Amino acid sequence: MSVTRSNTSARSRTPAAALLAALLLVLLAAAGCAGGNGPGPESRSSSPPGTAADAEVLAVKIDNVAPARPQTGLERADIVYVEQVEAGLSRLLAVYSSDVPPVIGPVRSARETDLELLRQFDRPVLAFSGAQSGLLPAIGRAPLDAVPPSAAPRAYFRGAERPAPHNLYLRPESIPYTASGTEAVETLGLRFGPAPPGGETEDSRTVRFPSARTTFTWSAERERWLVSMDGSPARTSEGRPLGAATVIVQNVTVRPSAFGNRSGNNTPFTETVGSGTAQVLRDGKAYEARWARTSADADTRFTTPGGERIDLAEGPLWIVYAAR
Numbered sequence: 590m591s592v593t594r595s596n597t598s599a600r601s602r603t604p605a606a607a608l609l610a611a612l613l614l615v616l617l618a619a620a621g622c623a624g625g626n627g628p629g630p631e632s633r634s635s636s637p638p639g640t641a642a643d644a645e646v647l648a649v650k651i652d653n654v655a656p657a658r659p660q661t662g663l664e665r666a667d668i669v670y671v672e673q674v675e676a677g678l679s680r681l682l683a684v685y686s687s688d689v690p691p692v693i694g695p696v697r698s699a700r701e702t703d704l705e706l707l708r709q710f711d712r713p714v715l716a717f718s719g720a721q722s723g724l725l726p727a728i729g730r731a732p733l734d735a736v737p738p739s740a741a742p743r744a745y746f747r748g749a750e751r752p753a754p755h756n757l758y759l760r761p762e763s764i765p766y767t768a769s770g771t772e773a774v775e776t777l778g779l780r781f782g783p784a785p786p787g788g789e790t791e792d793s794r795t796v797r798f799p800s801a802r803t804t805f806t807w808s809a810e811r812e813r814w815l816v817s818m819d820g821s822p823a824r825t826s827e828g829r830p831l832g833a834a835t836v837i838v839q840n841v842t843v844r845p846s847a848f849g850n851r852s853g854n855n856t857p858f859t860e861t862v863g864s865g866t867a868q869v870l871r872d873g874k875a876y877e878a879r880w881a882r883t884s885a886d887a888d889t890r891f892t893t894p895g896g897e898r899i900d901l902a903e904g905p906l907w908i909v910y911a912a913r
Contacts, residue, residue, distance in 0.1 A: 590645045594721040644734060645710050647766045649759060650703065651681040651716040652695040653801075657755040658818065661826040662690035664905070667773035669833070671909040672702055673843055675854035677799025679818075682706065684713075685761070686773035694758035696745070699724070701846050704731045708885045709777055710863055712768045716744075716759050723848055736764045774906055778888040782900030788874035796838055796909045803909060805836045807873045813904070814870055834904025836870040837891065839880055843912040859910045866913075867891060871902040 646667075653671075655746065663669065674680045682703055700715040704727055707713050712733045728735055738745045744763035748756040773863055774780070794814075805814035814831030816823040823831040839861075843863040846858035864881040869891065871908035878899055882889040891899045 600687050610677065614623075644712055644714045644766060645686060646706055646713045646773045647685045647689060647761060647764075647768070648703070649683050649685070650697050650699055651683050651693070652697040652755055652771075652844060653679050653681050653818065654755070655819065655821075656751060657695045657697075658821075659824045659826050659828075659831075660695065661758065662675050662693035664825045664829070664831055665690045666905060669905065669907045670706065671796070671803055671907065672700065672859055673798045673801075673857050673910065673912065674700060675850045675856050676852070677801060679798055679801040679803065680751050684710075684773045686769050686771060686776070688762045689768045691765075692758050692760060693750070693761065694748075695755050696757045697754065699728060700856060701727065701848060702861070704728065704733075706859075706861050707731075707733055707884055709888055710773075711776070714764065716761075718754070718757050721848060721850070734765070736766075743763075758802070766785065771831075774901060778890070779804075779906075780900055781903040784872050784874065784902070785876055785899055786895065788876045791870060792874060793877040794836065794868070794870055794875065796911050798912075805833065805870060805907070807870075808832070809873060811901075812872075814907075816907070832905070833907040834871065834902040835906050837878075837880075837906070837908045838868045838870070838911050839889075839908055840913040841910050842867045843910070851891050861889070861910070862887075869899050 597818055651663065663683055665685065665688050667686050668684040670682040672680055672682060680697060696716060696718045697815040698719040699715065701724060703715065707715060710735060712732050714736055716736050719737065720728055741764045744760050746760070747753065748758055791807065793804055795802055802819055804817040806817065808815050809830060811830070813834060814836050816831045816833065825831055842860040842862065842863070843857050845855045848856040850856065862885055864879065864883050865881045867878040869876045869878045876899060877894055879892050879894060880889055893899060
């Protein structure tokens with residue numbers, strides 16, 4: 590992975606809870622997708638019915654290869670995480686809270702990285718198409734509400750215009766989640782506000798994975814970092830440019846995990862607990878930053894090298910996990 594810049598200047602259980610968890614694992618195992626490539630159904634929520642409606646956020650795992658583009662509903666996400674997956678490709682985790690579109694997708698399978706990442710939120714709802722059998726017990730133990738197709742079959746449908754597995758879509762109104770109306774960034778302890786002093790004028794920034802790249806190009810007219818995927822401008826399903834108000838390139842450790850896909854490719858695990866450097870892009874400038882997350886249950890803090898909090902430009906936030 591490399592980054593290119595262009596400059597101009599996250600107890601014990603009662604018997605009932607244990608039984609419910611056991612039932613969850615049975616459902617998960619019965620419908621898991623070995624290797625994570627298939628969109629087959631699996632898993633019910635590990636919490637009692639109805640609790641998901643009180644979740645802070647809805648997170649949806651989104652496909653990000655060429656046959657999956659343009660994605661639907663991505664432009665209305667509060668936060669979009671860009672992660673590395675098998676074979677050096679990228680996949681997205683879109684987080685919704687202030688506004689939820691009627692359709693989101695294409696929906697794809699969960700990864701181990703998602704479980705640690707999502708512990709920053711208070712029991713989020715996770716919508717995903719499947720997961721390989723080895724990961725299912727971890728999903729069952731995770732402090733989230735899993736909502737794959739088996740848990741809410743009427744919430745998912747397949748589009749006729751694309752081949753499987755790039756055609757599974759979610760209708761959020763049919764799952765047990767109600768948007769809070771507040772920005773997801775606020776649940777992470779982040780806030781919108783003025784830019785910090787300094788910074789370098791920047792036209793674009795490219796983050797490269799072994800087999801994928803994401804570029805953000807500043808548009809003063811739109812006041813957005815316009816997104817390109819693998820060299821092609823990213824667009825909404827209506828054809829409009831896809832953009833971010835703030836982009837954070839978070840330099841992290843990406844290491845092999847215990848999981849892989851059917852083709853024998855290892856699934857990388859992105860470590861989001863720890864600390865390191867980052868670059869924050871907003872308002873046409875790049876700011877050097879530090880990130881720190883002391884435990885899986887803690888929020889990630891972004892500060893200047895001097896320790897001052899860095900605020901965000903108002904609008905969508907994209908966070909790209911770049912291997913250091």
